[in-house]
Amino acid sequence: MADIITAAMIVIGDEILSGRTKDRNIGHLADVMTAIGIDLKEVRIVPDEEDEIVAAVNAVRSRYDYVFTSGGIGPTHDDITADSISKAFGVPCEYDDKAYAMMEAHYAKRGLEFTDARKRMARMPRGADHIDNPVSMAPGFRIGNVHVMAGVPSIFQAMLDNVVPTLRTGQKLLSTAIHCPFGEGVIGGPLAEIQKAHPDTIIGSYPKYLDGAFWTELVVRARTQEALDAAAEEVRAMVEALGPKAA
């Protein structure tokens, strides 16, 4: 039995739900998780409302090995992620001495006032560890299996780079893509048979629509190269066999 590690993501922010900002962190996290062998199983986008954030975090943190959040850790009044995560874990949200000192020095060095707003960014749940932010100093944090990161994509990515080496990774889900020039209506039947014959694989079929015609990207996924190759070979043979009939 392969070691399966799972994760969920919570995207926090009214601006994503209003459409004003288009999320770019979900796709990035998904790519990174796939690359390191962690299965991203669920994503939720929630508004800047404490009850919603607390409920979402508590719903997923017991179900999956890891949780990653983006957004809401800045210095303004609508940045309520640190408070919400603290509430979810039932611990106080307070200034972290190390973060406070680090940020105080950072602003002093640049001749900038360490405003109350900036101080907000040094608050985190009691017992949390920092996630370093090489871009703009104010750290994210980890508490339990929940990793709290910024919503600005360049900072989210930099923080995630710092988190990845700390994660326990599973057996990578291998995958191969097979181009199929026919629509799903042609291949649906035989493809289902192949899936049935190869229960240790996940065969996905992704329709693409271009200039009035469908084509399909077929993706075979498996935990072992042997399982992957066996199913992929049958899928390729199916596409070839259909060639004359469907063309």
Added chain:
Amino acid sequence: MADIITAAMIVIGDEILSGRTKDRNIGHLADVMTAIGIDLKEVRIVPDEEDEIVAAVNAVRSRYDYVFTSGGIGPTHDDITADSISKAFGVPCEYDDKAYAMMEAHYAKRGLEFTDARKRMARMPRGADHIDNPVSMAPGFRIGNVHVMAGVPSIFQAMLDNVVPTLRTGQKLLSTAIHCPFGEGVIGGPLAEIQKAHPDTIIGSYPKYLDGAFWTELVVRARTQEALDAAAEEVRAMVEALGPKAA
């Protein structure tokens, strides 16, 4: 009290969670909902697993006025949305006579076989209404407050265009954006004061990071023009007043 209409979205598909496909429907739905005065309050991305789809649909359909799903309504074995929605509503999933006849004629006209796979696309929960698909015929459907649409963006968008006129819309949330050349650390304090003084508005602060410096997009939202203008004016005045100090 303004009439508030709420919605949730469920994105169904392993390919989004694996990163192979980058979602383009969330942002589109968010834009459309905002434009017509419906508040998108939650989005969930779930895998192609029946239990997960059923649980997500049932979790959100009682909480919000409308639910929109994308993905999993094609002809292949991994397209299990119709079955899952039927299960969520406790009704059988069966061939819809009208959809079946329409699709049969469509394929006959094009000289294509009406395969078992294609027939799958005529299945929907008993009692569901069609959502027309002007792109590739196979319809989506509506049952109760749940609107089930395709994952292919061009088809999702075309189906949504057909759904929008059927929706009860609320009082549109008006918004205005104010460019702020300073980072959130500078404005966090005064901005929180303005938010406190204008509880009938939602003031969002969205940090942007470019070439080593932060700037901020400030967005004021309100249900009435008066409330919007009053708060926006104070935000603009705040930014101007900070000018010399923060520059």
